[in-house]
Amino acid sequence: MKCPFCGEEMESGMIITMRDIGFAWIPEGKKLPLVPLVGLKKMGGMLLGESTGFTRAKLDFNICKKCNKGISSL
């Protein structure tokens, strides 16, 4: 998928809640890291949002790191 703003190829991944930390964007094929913030940075992920409580949901989501924008593929 191309970024509609700059035309760069977007990175595929998903958004998953990280309990009391916030939402994590995780590159496609990766799993939630055992050490949340350090592991997320190492795998090229991003931390988004704020605390959501104790349940976890996920959402497929492509990002363009150049524009700092993302698109959900619902």
Ligand SMILES: [Zn+2]
């Ligand atoms: Zn872009």
